Amino acid sequence: NAGVTQTPKFQVLKTGQSMTLQCAQDMNHEYMSWYRQDPGMGLRLIHYSVGAGITDQGEVPNGYNVSRSTTEDFPLRLLSAAPSQTSVYFCASSYSNSPGYEQYFGPGTRLTVT
């Protein structure tokens, strides 16, 4: 299994540009989520999905959209990038959408917005 994969690894955007961060997992996990990691702020949940066709907001959802059309993929869209979205983005997945299961993280995407 490749586990949780993310592309791209690095990205530089200008303010106002849009882009999609890709996340895929090959473990048939029901639950997937996106976090951002910022110095001094730790990791914060952006959006999550408990299964195909079902998504919900985390604690910092503004400026981001998600969809889950398949079990494997959970892309994160930035519609109009802002410098405040400069961060490292991690995708995570878990076997079940029930709480208490181990979560697995991808390698991250480092995004810089100028």
Add this chain to the structure above:
Amino acid sequence: KQEVTQIPAALSVPEGENLVLNCSFTDSAIYNLQWFRQDPGKGLTSLLLIQSSQREQTSGRLNASLDKSSGRSTLYIAASQPGDSATYLCALDMIKAAGNKLTFGGGTRVLVKP
């Protein structure tokens, strides 16, 4: 609101010494506690998961304990090696949290000197 604290923020030890990493939390209503390792510029690697009903988990040179009554978990790494140099994060799966959100501590940055 759950507060998760990891002290010290940074630790430097000579090779061969045992490492003791601390994680304290204020709300003991958790499903589990997970310890992660993060190498510079990399993603999070899951090390150990302790369910709420468990007192400890072991994997090789790693041992993690959980004491919910005192709001503490400790990660022990025996006979440290330079390859153990990384940032170690603890994360709690809270019963009250929506979306299986993990609440992370700030991490302890470990340097093992040869």
